[in-house]
Amino acid sequence: MLKCASFFAGVGGIDKGFEKNKMFKVVYANEIDPYPVQTYELNSDIKVDCRDIHDVKTEEIPDFDVMLAGFPCQAFSVAGYRKGFEDEKGRGILFFELVRIIKDKQPSIVFLENVKNLVGHDNGNTFRVIREALEENGYHVSPMVLNAMEYGNIPQNRERIYLVCFKDETVYQNFHFPMPIALKKKLSDVIDFEKKVDEKYYYTEGKYKGDIYEQLVKAMDDENAVYQWRRKYVRKNKSGVVPTLTANQGEGGHNVCLVKTKYGIRKMTPHECFNTQGFPKNFKLPKDMSDARLYKQAGNSVCVSVIERIADNIADAYTRINGK
Numbered sequence: 001m002l003k004c005a006s007f008f009a010g011v012g013g014i015d016k017g018f019e020k021n022k023m024f025k026v027v028y029a030n031e032i033d034p035y036p037v038q039t040y041e042l043n044s045d046i047k048v049d050c051r052d053i054h055d056v057k058t059e060e061i062p063d064f065d066v067m068l069a070g071f072p073c074q075a076f077s078v079a080g081y082r083k084g085f086e087d088e089k090g091r092g093i094l095f096f097e098l099v100r101i102i103k104d105k106q107p108s109i110v111f112l113e114n115v116k117n118l119v120g121h122d123n124g125n126t127f128r129v130i131r132e133a134l135e136e137n138g139y140h141v142s143p144m145v146l147n148a149m150e151y152g153n154i155p156q157n158r159e160r161i162y163l164v165c166f167k168d169e170t171v172y173q174n175f176h177f178p179m180p181i182a183l184k185k186k187l188s189d190v191i192d193f194e195k196k197v198d199e200k201y202y203y204t205e206g207k208y209k210g211d212i213y214e215q216l217v218k219a220m221d222d223e224n225a226v227y228q229w230r231r232k233y234v235r236k237n238k239s240g241v242v243p244t245l246t247a248n249q250g251e252g253g254h255n256v257c258l259v260k261t262k263y264g265i266r267k268m269t270p271h272e273c274f275n276t277q278g279f280p281k282n283f284k285l286p287k288d289m290s291d292a293r294l295y296k297q298a299g300n301s302v303c304v305s306v307i308e309r310i311a312d313n314i315a316d317a318y319t320r321i322n323g324k
Helices: 013-019 034-042 094-105 121-136 169-174 212-219 270-275 291-300 304-322
Strands: 002-007 024-030 066-069 109-115 140-147 159-166 227-229 234-236 257-261 264-267
Touching: 002 013, 002 094, 013 024, 013 066, 013 109, 013 304, 034 291, 066 094, 094 109, 094 121, 109 304, 121 140, 121 159, 140 169, 159 169, 159 304, 169 304, 212 227, 212 234, 212 264, 227 257, 270 291
Parallel strands: 002 024, 002 066, 066 109
Antiparallel strands: 109 159, 140 159, 227 234, 257 264
16 A cells, blocks of 8 residues: 655545545645635545645655645646746745655655646746656656546546656556546536526526626527636537636636526536536535635546546556555
């Protein structure tokens, strides 16, 4: 069994994906935001270290074999300000806190996840710096951009870059990212079109300012599609999947995902958003937490089923060289 330490753990999406393979066991998780920590701990026996990573001394972290980190992506996101390492809030610099821990702990495997735009940010310089920092510390780096709807059997158009890094070159040479698989899950597998949900999720006449409701009624003519309100117009996702979930989804902003049901036009619920990230249907959400926080947690998370497939391939490469 390989021990995992998770950083910027959020609600634990990466951790859930790895632990579906019995070879991996999460022994430590760190997350600064107390709200996703509540959700994490509701679904795990782990007591999350809820501190700023700058304050975490390496000697306080139990020894581990695999580092897991979906390090903050706002600084590298198309949706952000494209400032990368110069992000004034220091979010880009947080990557170097991982490097600090790697230097001291020397894990066999490092698994990183980020937005697709990381590759092209600053003409590729940001990604080059990250890759060089890992290689300078003795890692062989294998990066790939995967889309959830092509690699996770999840009806969401979500592209992310994954970096799988190995100390052992032979294990690295035996590792391959998963192959694409057919998308068999339908929108109805993640969104309950048949059930009436809480009234707060429905758009009704006069509920919102202006003519939003009238525009939605006019534009939303397909019960098998997901729509978005884009500030001034309604956008239909024509690929038949959920558009990329974002952290501001559900706050009444322009990224909110909408569906038409026999009960009316409504937002996707927070749990439907977690379903769309490949979390199990029995994944628990805190009952006393605002929807805005839950939508943010879902949007900031990862597609669990993609992670699971990558973790399986990591386990295969490792056991091929090292045995069980």
